[in-house]
Amino acid sequence: MTTTAPTRAPIARTTWVGLAAVVVYVLFAAVLGNVLGDLAGDDDTAEFVLSHFIPLPIAIVFGLVFLRRSGWGRRVWSEPPTPTLRPRRLWLIAIPVLMLVLAFAQLGDSIGAGRTFGTVLIVLLGTLMVGFGEELFLRGILVEAVRGKHGELVTLLVTSVVFGLAHVVGSVWAGVPPAAILFQVSFLAMNGSLYYWVRRVSGRLWVAMLVHVLTDFVLYLASGPSGPTDALVQPDDATAAPVLATVQTILIVLAVAGVVSAAREDHRARTARSA
DSSP states (O other): OOOOOOOOOOOOOOHHHHHHHHHHHHIIIIIIHHHHHHTTTTOHHHHHHHHHTTHHHHHHHHHHHHHHHHTOGGGGTBOOOGGGSSSOOGGGGHHHHHHHHHHHHHHHHHHTTTOOHHHHHHHHHHHHHHHHHHIIIIIIIIHHHHHTTSOHHHHHHHHHHHHHHTTHHHHHHTTOOHHHHHHHHHHHHHHHHHHHHHHHHHTBHHHHHHHHHHHHHHHHHHHOTTSOSSOOOOOSOTTTHHHHHHHHHHHHHHHHHHHHHHHHHHHHHHHHHHO
């Protein structure tokens, strides 16, 4: 008589499960990262290495193991791209395109700002882990968790706000004033909504990861290895500033339009179910 091993029951897709996973990520990436970074003293490069190259791999492995055991499958990594849905909402493609334009427009000045090849390589590897980890947990695990019980509007808002709040630990650790933290959370929540649409427009989580990596890579290089992430970069070239400001303004408008689009999508889904 042969016996088969019992099949592990999948983890329920609920918002609280997703939030718990994000909390674990923050404990490693932000709390442990800051503790280790403080050991470097005034050495910015050592601080970057200690705060990224140790805690982030641990957090990422945790996320990958969670996905394997959760039974959520490929839905975390891929979904039908919005241009294949009805209505197609092709205007949403402007979000990933403009985010790439914004990053590439500042890339040359950032790399050429007196950084050595070693520093650029260290920052690249570190931001690869940041982009992979944050998107894995926020636009991957948390998106799938919230979708288990809610529609796209709630998914967009929850994941975006949590993305902003996840950066509070680092700001408090650095002694940033409360008013500045509030502004930072608001700005990062908007950024989170843009990354949400990068994932949905492309239909692939790894695309959001790459856009996130490129954005953080530029920001880190512009402000130094230990500098702030996910902030507006002021270009040295005065002629480029109006163009970048225009792109940033358009992205803000698109972020608001994206919220409206998610609400309309939920309305269409409710109408279809009741028909």
